[in-house]
Amino acid sequence: MKTEVLLARFKMMLLMRRFDETVDRLYAAGKLYGTIHLYIGQEAIGAGICGELQHGDVIASTHRGHGHNVAMGSDPGAMMAELLGRVTGLCHGFGGSMHIADQKLGNLGANGIVGGGVPLATGAALSFKIRELPYVAVSFMGDGAPNEGCVHESLNIAAIWKLPIVFVIENNQYGMSAPVKDTYAIERLSERAVAYGMPGESIDGQDIFKVVEAARRAIDRARSGGGPTLLEMITYRYKGHSRNDPARYRPAGELDAWKARDPIEIVRARLLQDGASEARLAEITAEAEAAITAAVAFGEAGPFPDPKDVLPKVYA
Amino acid sequence: MIQTTTAETLFGKALNWTIATAMETDPNVFIIGEDIGQFGGAFGITKGLVEKFGKPRVLDTPISEAGLVGVGVGAAMMGMRPIVEIQFSDFLVNAMDQIVNQAAKVHFMFGGNVNVPIVIRTPFGGGVGLAAQHSQSLEAWFYHVPGLKVVAPSTPDDARGLLFASIDDPNPVIFFEHKLLYSVKGPMHESIERIPLGKAVVRRPGKDATVVSYSFAMHKTLEAAEKLAASGIDLEVIDLRTLYPLDIGTVIASVERTGRLAVSHEAVVRGGIGGDIIAQVCGSKAFSKLKGPVLRIGAKESPVPYSPPLESYVLPSVEHIESELRAWLK
Ligand SMILES: Cc1ncc(C[n+]2csc(CCOP(=O)(O)OP(=O)(O)O)c2C)c(N)n1
Numbered sequence: 294m295k296t297e298v299l300l301a302r303f304k305m306m307l308l309m310r311r312f313d314e315t316v317d318r319l320y321a322a323g324k325l326y327g328t329i330h331l332y333i334g335q336e337a338i339g340a341g342i343c344g345e346l347q348h349g350d351v352i353a354s355t356h357r358g359h360g361h362n363v364a365m366g367s368d369p370g371a372m373m374a375e376l377l378g379r380v381t382g383l384c385h386g387f388g389g390s391m392h393i394a395d396q397k398l399g400n401l402g403a404n405g406i407v408g409g410g411v412p413l414a415t416g417a418a419l420s421f422k423i424r425e426l427p428y429v430a431v432s433f434m435g436d437g438a439p440n441e442g443c444v445h446e447s448l449n450i451a452a453i454w455k456l457p458i459v460f461v462i463e464n465n466q467y468g469m470s471a472p473v474k475d476t477y478a479i480e481r482l483s484e485r486a487v488a489y490g491m492p493g494e495s496i497d498g499q500d501i502f503k504v505v506e507a508a509r510r511a512i513d514r515a516r517s518g519g520g521p522t523l524l525e526m527i528t529y530r531y532k533g534h535s536r537n538d539p540a541r542y543r544p545a546g547e548l549d550a551w552k553a554r555d556p557i558e559i560v561r562a563r564l565l566q567d568g569a570s571e572a573r574l575a576e577i578t579a580e581a582e583a584a585i586t587a588a589v590a591f592g593e594a595g596p597f598p599d600p601k602d603v604l605p606k607v608y609a
Numbered sequence: 610m611i612q613t614t615t616a617e618t619l620f621g622k623a624l625n626w627t628i629a630t631a632m633e634t635d636p637n638v639f640i641i642g643e644d645i646g647q648f649g650g651a652f653g654i655t656k657g658l659v660e661k662f663g664k665p666r667v668l669d670t671p672i673s674e675a676g677l678v679g680v681g682v683g684a685a686m687m688g689m690r691p692i693v694e695i696q697f698s699d700f701l702v703n704a705m706d707q708i709v710n711q712a713a714k715v716h717f718m719f720g721g722n723v724n725v726p727i728v729i730r731t732p733f734g735g736g737v738g739l740a741a742q743h744s745q746s747l748e749a750w751f752y753h754v755p756g757l758k759v760v761a762p763s764t765p766d767d768a769r770g771l772l773f774a775s776i777d778d779p780n781p782v783i784f785f786e787h788k789l790l791y792s793v794k795g796p797m798h799e800s801i802e803r804i805p806l807g808k809a810v811v812r813r814p815g816k817d818a819t820v821v822s823y824s825f826a827m828h829k830t831l832e833a834a835e836k837l838a839a840s841g842i843d844l845e846v847i848d849l850r851t852l853y854p855l856d857i858g859t860v861i862a863s864v865e866r867t868g869r870l871a872v873s874h875e876a877v878v879r880g881g882i883g884g885d886i887i888a889q890v891c892g893s894k895a896f897s898k899l900k901g902p903v904l905r906i907g908a909k910e911s912p913v914p915y916s917p918p919l920e921s922y923v924l925p926s927v928e929h930i931e932s933e934l935r936a937w938l939k
Contacts, residue, residue, distance in 0.1 A: 326738035326915070326916075326917055327737065327738030327739050327740060327915060328738070328739060378915060378916030378917055378918075378919075379916070380916075382916075384915075386914070386915060386916030386919060387740075387741075387914045387915055387916065387919065388740060388741075388915055389738065389739075389740045389915030389916070391739070391740055391742065391743070392740055392741065392742075392915070404742075405699075405739075405740065405741070405742035405743055406699070406700070406703070406742055407672045408672070409742075437671070437672040438672065440671035440672050440673045440676075441672060441673060441674075441703065442673070442675050442676070442703075443703075468643075468671070468672055469643065469644045469648065469651070470644045470646075470647065470648035470669075471643070471644060471669055471671070471672075475669065476671040476672075477671075542647055542648060597916060597917070597918045598916050598918065598919055599918075600918055600919055600922030600923075603909065603911050603914060603919055603922055603923060604909060604910070604911055606911075607910065607911045607912070
């Protein structure tokens with residue numbers, strides 16, 4: 294990756310992290326409603342994959358969708374406004390954290406139903422095929438989702454019709470409290486690909502360089518008519534599943550071991566090695582921080598939506 | 610083993626106590642669901658069970674609702690008594706085939722040769738900011754399907770007695786628990802005595818009108834009734850407790866006394882259980898006693914939105930129930 298591109302990814306990852314750290318604080322301060330699922334620790338995946346997409350490509354996100362939104366270029370202010378329930382939010386306050394998305398930027402949506410977005414992404418890929426468009430869909434899912442029936446069905450459909458799609462499992466080791474080893478009898482989740490007749494790869498999801506390489510292979514294959522690929526990205530979520538989850542089910546030391554290979558630090562180290570100056574990195578960090586501070590201000594300044602607008606939105 | 614101490618207990622604790630007691634007394638009872646083991650369930654209802662009964666009887670499953678309901682149905686066909694926890698009732702939809710086409714049909718289509726004594730427990734309803742896919746009240750869908758029983762208690766003691774009865778029942782039972790009930794406190798008899806399915810109770814006797822409700826909406830409705838009592842309106846509030854079998858007899862008897870009928874639930878009004886109750890009363894001898902139009906109170910016909918002012922607009926509040934009833938009785 295060229296240094297300029299890597300600097301852009303570095304900033305994207307910082308934005309993701311600062312956004313979610315700020316959301317965590319706002320939550321603790323009682324300023325947010327409902328629940329939140331933080332992306333902290335998984336930034337290399339969203340940034341590495343979405344960064345390879347072109348205008349016209351789409352993704353389907355998950356309940357853990359803040360990071361994917363940032364990666365697709367959503368305005369952090371409108372994201373924050375959504376979490377704060379304001380009319381200025383990406384979904385005008387109707388969706389909240391679990392449904393946050395900017396469809397104009399190619400995000401089919403964050404989704405409160407585990408696995409729910411996978412058929413949608415598959416359908417988007419089908420639309421590209423029917424219309425003979427050169428676009429690709431990326432279906433993000435957690436390690437819990439591949440055990441849902443609709444995910445099996447979608448993978449099979451995508452394979453038999455050679456749809457232009459990349460299925461990405463973000464294996465952050467847990468589905469809520471369930472460790473992956475208790476929900477799979479296989480070692481690597483990419484092994485599932487064999488059953489559908491598509492390539493499958495398991496990749497170090499902490500390392501954006503590995504993520505990007507695999508994403509390029511899979512996206513090129515999809516775009517050139519080769520059909521779907523299943524990528525397992527091996528990663529870790531630093532926080533509990535959602536608000537109020539202290540993650541007591543994790544063995545002692547596990548989190549620290551993963552933090553030792555922090556995805557943002559890996560990029561920082563490479564940038565320094567490639568000759569970027571500490572000053573430049575500090576400048577980018579400050580820019581990301583300022584963007585999130587501005588996002589909170591924008592979010593909090595927005596008015597709440599008007600209840601009289603609810604019923605007119607039920608049908609198109 | 611039968612004890613009858615009465616203590617103030619949380620609704621959630623009452624469920625936990627009942628499940629534990631049922632598992633102690635019947636080795637055929639077991640519980641399966643997502644995150645119900647060490648984690649204790651998303652709402653903490655199964656806390657301590659895996660420590661007490663071990664893994665084969667307290668099973669954490671993958672995120673596979675169709676599969677986990679289906680394996681429950683299969684085990685029930687073998688004479689076991691599975692309790693299945695579906696983390697949010699919205700995900701019953703993922704398991705719809707197993708519930709509607711399998712669980713509800715097996716006994717009938719095999720000519721009565723086999724039973725499906727499964728209980729599917731699940732939190733439902735809104736009011737906590739979880740938006741459109743985690744806040745629904747879908748009980749009418751299950752009420753609509755012959756072969757299923759549908760239970761929706763509103764108090765800790767009813768949760769206890771009705772869950773025992775649901776576990777005993779030879780039929781599939783969908784057991785709805787409103788999320789806001791888990792922290793509701795009330796007396797609970799530490800007794801294994803059952804509350805029969807299909808028996809409503811009058812929570813507040815009154816003479817001016819009958820208001821039928823259930824689950825958390827019942828508490829809001831009672832509160833609204835107390836407020837109206839202050840202005841001289843005396844409402845009778847009936848808590849159905851079981852939706853199917855429906856205790857229409859208690860409702861009819863009440864309407865014969867009061868001459869007026871309203872229903873109040875959190876589910877949207879359209880196609881809801883309230884409409885069916887009204888149809889049954891209008892088709893009964895109580896029809897001639899009706900002094901005026903009937904009333905249905907429920908959520909606005911919308912998915913549940915996220916933002917607090919929108920959510921409270923869509924869901925029926927105490928004030929909303931009160932003003933609807935007041936306007937209706939004018
Ligand atoms: C169909 C369905 N079942 C259960 C849930 C509750 N739930 C939400 S997220 C989650 C865990 C998801 O785990 P995973 O797919 O690994 O994603 P992660 O949270 O780790 O990113 C569960 C059980 C849900 N939202 N939808």
